[in-house]
Amino acid sequence: MTMTFVSRLQPSLLTGLTLALLLTGCGGGSNSGAPVDDDMDPPVEAPVEPDETPPLDDTPEAPVMDDGPTINLPETDQGGGDDIDLDNVDLDNVDPETLPITLTPLPAVTLSPEGISSDNQPPYFDDLTDQVIFAGQEMNLVLAPKDSSGQVPGLFTSALPPEAQYIDNFNGTRTIRWRPLQPDVGIISITVTAIDPVVPLYRIEKTIRIQIVMPEDESTIPNLPPAINGIEDSVVRSGDTVVLLVRAVDPNGTVGPLDALNLPPGATFTQHPEEDDIKILRWTTTPGDFGVNELRFRTTDAIDASMKADKSFFVRVADPSEFDIPGERLRALADARSFKFGYASVLRWYNMPDADLYAATAAQDFNIVTTENSLKWGLVNPLPEQYRWDAADELVRFAKQNDMVIHGHPLVWHRQLPQWVQKLKPEDRRNAMLKFIREVVNRYNNDIQIWDVVNEALEEDGSFRQSTWFDAMGSSYIASAFKQARLYSRNGELLYNDYDVAWENAKSDAMYSLVQSLRASDTPINGVGFQMHLTTAFTDYDSVERNFQRFADLGLDIYITELDIGIVDGGSEQQQAEAYRKVLSLCLNQPACQAYQIWGFTDRYSWRKETSPLIFTNSYQPKPAWFALQSLLQGD
Numbered sequence: 179m180t181m182t183f184v185s186r187l188q189p190s191l192l193t194g195l196t197l198a199l200l201l202t203g204c205g206g207g208s209n210s211g212a213p214v215d216d217d218m219d220p221p222v223e224a225p226v227e228p229d230e231t232p233p234l235d236d237t238p239e240a241p242v243m244d245d246g247p248t249i250n251l252p253e254t255d256q257g258g259g260d261d262i263d264l265d266n267v268d269l270d271n272v273d274p275e276t277l278p279i280t281l282t283p284l285p286a287v288t289l290s291p292e293g294i295s296s297d298n299q300p301p302y303f304d305d306l307t308d309q310v311i312f313a314g315q316e317m318n319l320v321l322a323p324k325d326s327s328g329q330v331p332g333l334f335t336s337a338l339p340p341e342a343q344y345i346d347n348f349n350g351t352r353t354i355r356w357r358p359l360q361p362d363v364g365i366i367s368i369t370v371t372a373i374d375p376v377v378p379l380y381r382i383e384k385t386i387r388i389q390i391v392m393p394e395d396e397s398t399i400p401n402l403p404p405a406i407n408g409i410e411d412s413v414v415r416s417g418d419t420v421v422l423l424v425r426a427v428d429p430n431g432t433v434g435p436l437d438a439l440n441l442p443p444g445a446t447f448t449q450h451p452e453e454d455d456i457k458i459l460r461w462t463t464t465p466g467d468f469g470v471n472e473l474r475f476r477t478t479d480a481i482d483a484s485m486k487a488d489k490s491f492f493v494r495v496a497d498p499s500e501f502d503i504p505g506e507r508l509r510a511l512a513d514a515r516s517f518k519f520g521y522a523s524v525l526r527w528y529n530m531p532d533a534d535l536y537a538a539t540a541a542q543d544f545n546i547v548t549t550e551n552s553l554k555w556g557l558v559n560p561l562p563e564q565y566r567w568d569a570a571d572e573l574v575r576f577a578k579q580n581d582m583v584i585h586g587h588p589l590v591w592h593r594q595l596p597q598w599v600q601k602l603k604p605e606d607r608r609n610a611m612l613k614f615i616r617e618v619v620n621r622y623n624n625d626i627q628i629w630d631v632v633n634e635a636l637e638e639d640g641s642f643r644q645s646t647w648f649d650a651m652g653s654s655y656i657a658s659a660f661k662q663a664r665l666y667s668r669n670g671e672l673l674y675n676d677y678d679v680a681w682e683n684a685k686s687d688a689m690y691s692l693v694q695s696l697r698a699s700d701t702p703i704n705g706v707g708f709q710m711h712l713t714t715a716f717t718d719y720d721s722v723e724r725n726f727q728r729f730a731d732l733g734l735d736i737y738i739t740e741l742d743i744g745i746v747d748g749g750s751e752q753q754q755a756e757a758y759r760k761v762l763s764l765c766l767n768q769p770a771c772q773a774y775q776i777w778g779f780t781d782r783y784s785w786r787k788e789t790s791p792l793i794f795t796n797s798y799q800p801k802p803a804w805f806a807l808q809s810l811l812q813g814d
């Protein structure tokens with residue numbers, strides 16, 4: 179059944195009214211598990227017990243506000259317009275005002291786990307229809323899953339627009355409340371999943387498309403105030419050059435003037451060469467700037483000049499001696515042992531205000547660096563045939579300038595994939611994977627010596643992760659990836675990398691079997707990466723020692739690839755120091771252990787900064803963990 183569905187309502191009728199569409203959908207089901215949020219970090223490595231299964235449902239939002247009269251958009255007459263596969267609409271070039279949405283409800287997929295009794299019909303939505311709404315109008319989309327049993331199904335959705343609210347109506351229905359603005363014009367898809375009240379893995383999912391179009395009278399769109407982003411207070415050494423990218427943001431998508439109100443002498447504030455809404459502060463500090471300096475910025479609304487937003491940037495200029503550390507630095511001690519001791523580099527550190535201090539600290543303490551984010555697919559290859567190498571190129575340049583080994587991370591992973599890859603037909607994914615590996619490894623073949631070829635292919639229970647890659651190729655994608663990487667990196671160290679596998683458990687058992695079978699089938703794998711995202715609550719280091727040994731006995735190199743140790747449950751920096759020392763000791767005493775790599779070094783840029791997991795504070799002061807590492811590296 180296809181219908182062309184375009185709102186007939188004039189914008190004036192819509193002003194101040196809400197578009198509430200009571201949605202109940204029809205049959206079908208889902209193969210999805212809990213919502214996969216590409217940016218959702220994996221669970222931190224639990225002490226020993228695997229982490230709790232993420233909640234099936236998410237937390238209720240504020241209660242529903244009464245929003246006045248609601249209207250159901252009239253269904254237009256059948257037919258009209260050719261079928262348009264919205265998934266292939268080139269949103270950058272389509273004129274939304276001419277694009278009728280053709281209702282082609284996506285096939286719903288039912289997950290029917292074994293043993294479902296025949297009288298248990300899956301939950302359903304009476305009707306899920308594509309929507310057309312005007313920029314500036316508030317949409318209240320009520321999602322009402324139903325079940326033939328009369329019980330209330332569970333419900334969750336895929337990622338919603340950042341400004342949207344997901345409101346629990348405390349009656350089994352949820353409301354997606356959203357007021358799109360000019361930048362939202364286009365088409366978005368939202369997948370809604372209903373969970374069977376009796377058998378939670380029995381689900382249906384349906385995808386609806388929402389097209390946002392401009393109203394005839396743009397003045398009906400509320401003009402919201404601008405703001406300033408990109409400012410994080412910093413500490414620098416006198417003599418360092420502060421680089422600060424200041425971004426003027428306006429919810430209406432317009433870019434107004436952005437001014438510095440009190441530039442220090444010699445400082446510049448210039449337009450970013452590519453980004454209209456960013457200006458770059460460059461300021462080389464001097465001893466005369468010691469102390470906290472407040473630099474003030476102001477942006478003015480492009481439509482209404484009376485709307486302004488000010489923001490201050492506080493930067494403390496310190497005496498360089500504040501960052502001196504007694505004794506030998508960690509890199510010198512590691513070099514003396516010919517031991518790889520590394521960190522993961524924050525993305526585009528050179529655009530951070532404390533770039534000089536960051537780089538100096540890295541060069542003094544580490545002889546190997548991992549690309550934390552600069553080689554991730556979503557960043558490097560956001561669109562087909564479009565590549566962004568700047569961040570990785572700059573890191574490679576820095577590493578070579580400082581005679582560091584480079585650890586490339588990751589080639590094949592299930593997260594941070596660009597939309598276009600996630601939407602590939604299964605039969606096209608193998609070629610895409612092989613092409614990405616070729617493009618990346620070929621480009622850096624002479625610079626990057628170690629590769630995380632496949633990252634996190636296993637679940638906590640040891641089963642294969644149902645990922646974009648596994649769904650298309652089964653577990654064969656793993657060997658294919660390694661063979662492809664070897665084609666372009668003739669001498670590189672090719673690793674399988676994962677988390678929650680450093681000690682003996684179902685997942686590390688599965689990893690052991692996996693690498694055993696890879697070796698048995700002559701797959702070119704050299705080693706394994708134990709990420710080791712730990713906490714101060716972790717205690718089972720004996721199990722880590724035994725686990726390291728069994729992988730070493732396979733003839734594999736061992737890399738500690740992403741170590742960080744969060745301070746949790748009343749833990750202390752001293753306990754953290756002890757933990758860092760224990761892991762280093764395990765590596766130094768295991769001949770197969772090739773590298774000890776920390777997932778960053780200053781808490782300021784850690785992916786889990788709230789647990790202060792690294793060896794420097796936010797203001798680059800060494801923590802007890804740093805001294806514990808120094809002590810062990812110098813043989814104490």
Ligand code: G3I
Pocket residue numbers: 216217218219220525550551554593594633677709740785
């Ligand atoms: O670059 C964008 C920036 O333009 C934007 O303004 C900002 C706010 O949305 O996001 C920035 O991208 C973020 C990226 O880190 C770079 O900072 C992503 O949102 C964020 O999700 C991403 O998080 C990274 C995460 O992997 C997901 O890729 C973490 O920094 C990184 O530490 C973490 O590392 C993973 C390893 O790759 C694999 N092992 C687990 C480890 C921890 O999750």
